[in-house]
Amino acid sequence: MSDHPVFAVVGHPNKGKSSVVAALTQNDEVQISPLSGTTRVAQRFTLRLDERVVFELVDTPGFQRAARCLAWLRAEEVSADRRPARTRAFVEQFNGGESFADEVALLRPIVQGAGIVYVVDGSLPYSPEYETEMEILRWSGQPRLALINPIGGDHYVEQWQQALNQYFSLVRVFDPLHAGFEQHLQLLRTFGQLDPARVEAFDRAIDELKGYRQQKLEQGARIIVDTLHRLLTYRQEPGLLPEVVGGVVEGDEMVRFNDRLNRIEREGQRALEALFLYHRLEPEIARLEVRRSALMDHEQWADWGLSRSRLTVVGAGAGTALGIAADVGTGGASVLLGAVGGGVVGGLSGWLGGRGGKGWLRERLPDWLPGGEREGIGPVGDPNFAFVILGRTLAHTAAMLHRSHADRGSFRLGNEELGRMQGLELKTQLRLLKLCRRLIREGPQGRAGRKLREWLLEQLEAHL
Ligand SMILES: Nc1nc2c(ncn2[C@@H]2O[C@H](COP(=O)(O)OP(=O)(O)O)[C@@H](O)[C@H]2O)c(=O)[nH]1
Numbered sequence: 001m002s003d004h005p006v007f008a009v010v011g012h013p014n015k016g017k018s019s020v021v022a023a024l025t026q027n028d029e030v031q032i033s034p035l036s037g038t039t040r041v042a043q044r045f046t047l048r049l050d051e052r053v054v055f056e057l058v059d060t061p062g063f064q065r066a067a068r069c070l071a072w073l074r075a076e077e078v079s080a081d082r083r084p085a086r087t088r089a090f091v092e093q094f095n096g097g098e099s100f101a102d103e104v105a106l107l108r109p110i111v112q113g114a115g116i117v118y119v120v121d122g123s124l125p126y127s128p129e130y131e132t133e134m135e136i137l138r139w140s141g142q143p144r145l146a147l148i149n150p151i152g153g154d155h156y157v158e159q160w161q162q163a164l165n166q167y168f169s170l171v172r173v174f175d176p177l178h179a180g181f182e183q184h185l186q187l188l189r190t191f192g193q194l195d196p197a198r199v200e201a202f203d204r205a206i207d208e209l210k211g212y213r214q215q216k217l218e219q220g221a222r223i224i225v226d227t228l229h230r231l232l233t234y235r236q237e238p239g240l241l242p243e244v245v246g247g248v249v250e251g252d253e254m255v256r257f258n259d260r261l262n263r264i265e266r267e268g269q270r271a272l273e274a275l276f277l278y279h280r281l282e283p284e285i286a287r288l289e290v291r292r293s294a295l296m297d298h299e300q301w302a303d304w305g306l307s308r309s310r311l312t313v314v315g316a317g318a319g320t321a322l323g324i325a326a327d328v329g330t331g332g333a334s335v336l337l338g339a340v341g342g343g344v345v346g347g348l349s350g351w352l353g354g355r356g357g358k359g360w361l362r363e364r365l366p367d368w369l370p371g372g373e374r375e376g377i378g379p380v381g382d383p384n385f386a387f388v389i390l391g392r393t394l395a396h397t398a399a400m401l402h403r404s405h406a407d408r409g410s411f412r413l414g415n416e417e418l419g420r421m422q423g424l425e426l427k428t429q430l431r432l433l434k435l436c437r438r439l440i441r442e443g444p445q446g447r448a449g450r451k452l453r454e455w456l457l458e459q460l461e462a463h464l
């Protein structure tokens, strides 16, 4: 027997066994399918903390010929003390054969010492046909826990409890698609109870898991700030754009610029997905789109950043670049600078980049006037951009924190986080904006980066 606990997840096909395995091991590579019989052989998945295995779950095919299996077990008169040996004999007898391939696959880990996790569907009525399966599991003599998965509702949960209590020492309701972190921890505690020798080890693992989750959130905040910095500072140099040199091909240039922004954003998302052990997510979210003509399309961006009413388009020209300090001084009625007239991407970059005041802007003015061959593109200067990025990344991360690793549905990102960004107090919005401006100047390792990470961590913790 291995030195970590092993549990075999068994039951009828299509009751959510694989979903339970995916959720508890936090692994979205477990095969989950609406077609029954997807899992034909037992597959092992582990939950690890650093490199140590906390426990291992064996995903099994599910019973196919339970009645005939039980008939074979009963064919010989055996007293209760001999039943585990009789179960082992069954596995040995039919090992490698076709006749009981599924039963052998699911019983093998059990006769080798695995605890049993039996999964049933609490939305369907109990029926005596399940008694055959439960009886076989009882013959094995291994510790047993039953999980009622309320797949389509919990109408029959009580009925199931009555029946299951007779065969299982522990019965719990667990919904692998919707259970939160706390419910996972509770279930792990129950796993520990299955094996009295392991209670303490499981309690310790649960404490570690909590700390581990916290560490991951901190790493997540780090990834977000690094990505934010990359996006806020991204600039496509004119030298790298053959299309620009002689005869501007604006469209292509902007498409490339936007592609690049989207790629940077996606790289950040992927790093976060890997951190939270998602391997196959495809977020559905509107593409980041910066337009040269308007610097930004406020109609669209308002969805992701601050509402239009919060924006004040101060006017065109370098005069707009006086900065936020002036607005704060006036009581904050007009908070954010809107688009600069002329639609110059990067028009506010000097201001946002914090590389000086008016003087610096004046000096640089010719460089970013539209049509200038030397202009290059970016960085995106509209302060709203930072909010857009923060809103989008929080939407992505929060959705991941709420998602189960058993969920194979689409990963559509809603607007809640973005609404929250809009609803932030003015004071907070201003503070964030200033931190973003300093982030550009100092880089992610500076103080502003740290403050942003702290703020993000608070936001993420609110989702636990
Ligand atoms: N709505 C809902 N569907 C579930 C739940 N658990 C499993 N399913 C779905 O039921 C189907 C079978 O699940 P799976 O885990 O592969 O079952 P298994 O055959 O017992 O391993 C899949 O389509 C799952 O998405 C649940 O709690 N709620």
Ligand SMILES: [Mg+2]
Residues within 6 Å of the ligand: 017, 018, 019, 031, 032, 033, 038, 039, 059, 060, 061
């Ligand atoms: Mg399965």
